[in-house]
Amino acid sequence: MNGIRIREVKEGIISQNDITAAGIRSHLAEKHIFFVNVMGSPGCGKTTFLKRTVEALAGKAGIGVMEADVDSDTDAVLMEKTGADVIQLHTGGACHMDAHMTKEGLNELGDEFDIIFLENVGNLVCPAEFDVGAHLSVMILGIPEGDDKPLKYPLMFKTSDVLIINKTDAGEAFDFNEELFRERVLSLNPDIRIFSLSAKTGAGFDGWMSFIKEKYEDYRA
Amino acid sequence: MNGIRIREVKEGIISQNDITAAGIRSHLAEKHIFFVNVMGSPGCGKTTFLKRTVEALAGKAGIGVMEADVDSDTDAVLMEKTGADVIQLHTGGACHMDAHMTKEGLNELGDEFDIIFLENVGNLVCPAEFDVGAHLSVMILGIPEGDDKPLKYPLMFKTSDVLIINKTDAGEAFDFNEELFRERVLSLNPDIRIFSLSAKTGAGFDGWMSFIKEKYEDYRA
Numbered sequence: 303m304n305g306i307r308i309r310e311v312k313e314g315i316i317s318q319n320d321i322t323a324a325g326i327r328s329h330l331a332e333k334h335i336f337f338v339n340v341m342g343s344p345g346c347g348k349t350t351f352l353k354r355t356v357e358a359l360a361g362k363a364g365i366g367v368m369e370a371d372v373d374s375d376t377d378a379v380l381m382e383k384t385g386a387d388v389i390q391l392h393t394g395g396a397c398h399m400d401a402h403m404t405k406e407g408l409n410e411l412g413d414e415f416d417i418i419f420l421e422n423v424g425n426l427v428c429p430a431e432f433d434v435g436a437h438l439s440v441m442i443l444g445i446p447e448g449d450d451k452p453l454k455y456p457l458m459f460k461t462s463d464v465l466i467i468n469k470t471d472a473g474e475a476f477d478f479n480e481e482l483f484r485e486r487v488l489s490l491n492p493d494i495r496i497f498s499l500s501a502k503t504g505a506g507f508d509g510w511m512s513f514i515k516e517k518y519e520d521y522r523a
Numbered sequence: 524m525n526g527i528r529i530r531e532v533k534e535g536i537i538s539q540n541d542i543t544a545a546g547i548r549s550h551l552a553e554k555h556i557f558f559v560n561v562m563g564s565p566g567c568g569k570t571t572f573l574k575r576t577v578e579a580l581a582g583k584a585g586i587g588v589m590e591a592d593v594d595s596d597t598d599a600v601l602m603e604k605t606g607a608d609v610i611q612l613h614t615g616g617a618c619h620m621d622a623h624m625t626k627e628g629l630n631e632l633g634d635e636f637d638i639i640f641l642e643n644v645g646n647l648v649c650p651a652e653f654d655v656g657a658h659l660s661v662m663i664l665g666i667p668e669g670d671d672k673p674l675k676y677p678l679m680f681k682t683s684d685v686l687i688i689n690k691t692d693a694g695e696a697f698d699f700n701e702e703l704f705r706e707r708v709l710s711l712n713p714d715i716r717i718f719s720l721s722a723k724t725g726a727g728f729d730g731w732m733s734f735i736k737e738k739y740e741d742y743r744a
Contacts (some may be wrong), residue, residue: 306599307610307631316538343565344647344676345668372648374674378527391529395678397618397648408530425646426565427593427618446667446690447566453595454645455565455615459589469667 312321319432322401323427325406325436336417338514339399339436341458344424346444348353349377351501352419356384363416363518366409370399372424377421387411398428401435417518425452430458430513438517444469449483452490459490464497464511471500540653543622547629547656557638557742559735560620560657562679565645567665568689570598572722573640577605577734583628584637584739589628591620591644599640608632622656623705638739647672657740665690666697670704673711680711685718687731692721 331336342348349369356365362384365386369377372395393399398451399422401409420436422429426444430441441462443451446469452459459465466489467480480498488493495513499506541609551558563569570590577586587608590598599611612628614620620628620643632639641657643650651662662683664672667690673680680686686708688701702717708715714732720727 306596306603343645343668344672345665349591373677375527376671376674382527395648395652397646423648424564425618425648427616427644427646428649431616442666444566446665447564450595450597451565453597454592456594472667472693475693475696501589511546511587 304305314386319401322405323435326405327402327437330408330413330418330435330437333371333413334522335415336412336438336518337420337436338417338438338440339420339422339429339434340440340442340446341422341426341429341462342424342442343426343447345509346424346442346447347501348421348424348442349380351466351468352421353381354501354504354507355511355514356381356386356419358507359417360385362515364414366411366415366418368404368411368418368420370403370407370421372396372423381421387415388400393423395421395429397425399434400432404434407448416522426455426458430455430461437521438463438514440464440466442466442468445473445478448476449479449486452483452486455489459494462491462494462512464495466501467496467498468501470498470506525724526622534550534560536652540622543626544654544656547622548658551629551634551639551656551658554634555743556636556658557659557739558641559638559659559661560641560643560650560655561661561663562643562647562683563645563663564647564665564668565702567663567668568722569642569645569663570601572663572689573642573724574605575725575728576604576732576735577607577640579728580638581606585635585734587632587636587639589625589632589639589641591624591628591642593617593644602642608636614644617644618646619644619653620655621653625655637743646674647679650681651676658742659735660685661685661687662688663689666694666699669697670700670707673704673707680708680715683712683715685716685734687722688717688719689722691719691727692724711726
């Protein structure tokens with residue numbers, strides 16, 4: 303390719319949280335609760351996406367939401383307007399949720415729900431490394447972030463079940479090659495389901511809503 | 524405010540890298556090298572911003588660039604076109620650069636430079652926690668990320684010397700209240716220097732270039 307020098311400066315990352323995550327998953331399965339982990343960069347539109355999703359599910363399912371942030375309750379305040387039961391989790395500096403933190407959050411939230419959503423910390427790296435016991439992992443990428451992100455943050459694309467390409471309403475302002483982007487994503491993860499939509503305007507949202515309802519019904523069946 | 528329940532799920536973060544960072548800073552000072560750490564979310568425009576900065580400095584200073592990413596050499600390939608000496612650093616999963624990794628990178632890059640830029644891993648959380656020995660810390664926030672980010676990621680805004688509000692060219696497509704945003708930032712960090720610009724079009728870039736040249740000259744004086 304070229305003359306770029308590459309130096310590996312790998313830092314060891316040790317995670318002991320898989321057992322806890324498996325415990326969460328089976329506990330929620332016993333309670334027939336479907337648990338969805340939503341990830342993506344700061345500002346990719348996680349909260350707007352979740353708000354619209356929860357509003358569309360209102361009356362059809364009992365919804366609990368855990369909003370994870372380093373600080374503030376901005377997202378929880380917004381989310382509470384949907385009528386869902388919401389808890390704000392503070393990670394105290396940590397850039398991701400792990401299974402232990404998730405378990406604490408779930409204990410606090412309670413289990414009188416059909417579906418629980420976790421809005422993870424805004425970060426395209428570490429949340430992908432920590433299984434939180436979810437039944438479905440959803441990642442969001444906003445078009446302004448660029449079509450090169452699968453090259454630079456491959457693990458998130460590899461480990462997610464669903465990819466939401468968000469902010470299609472603002473797409474024209476950016477050089478985003480969706481065809482190339484989809485190719486890059488599918489070469490990392492051929493099974494990922496991709497939806498292009500605008501969480502802000504609602505355009506393209508139907509496909510995602512049909513999918514999540516179907517997944518939920520399959521899970522409960 | 525409201526009835527939101529907040530649960531602290533703090534994870535201890537221990538860093539022993541301050542001594543290494545101080546060593547880097549003094550070593551580079553002996554060599555009269557000015558070291559700038561550039562941080563921000565994935566897709567905030569770090570590479571485009573750095574490319575334009577390096578191009579504007581061409582012929583006036585010898586420039587070295589360290590591109591840090593979890594994977595790929597996308598940014599290094601782009602950056603090499605500026606004529607700067609570029610090295611790609613792979614963090615092997617780590618979501619930030621620490622002082623030890625930075626020292627490795629600097630050793631590899633060499634010290635025949637006037638200015639060295641580090642493009643940190645795209646992340647608004649952890650890079651703010653790790654002193655890498657830089658003389659100037661610059662953070663970038665793209666308008667599409669939203670004006671609420673100082674509330675949710677305060678440490679990055681607190682620890683940066685300079686804030687670049689980027690993507691002003693696409694600003695109209697987003698509900699971004701710049702006045703409110705600046706108020707939120709300045710309440711966290713009254714000394715931060717803020718520049719609004721478009722790294723893509725170059726609009727507003729002059730103020731930043733005057734600032735960095737002045738900082739560099741002060742440092743060398």
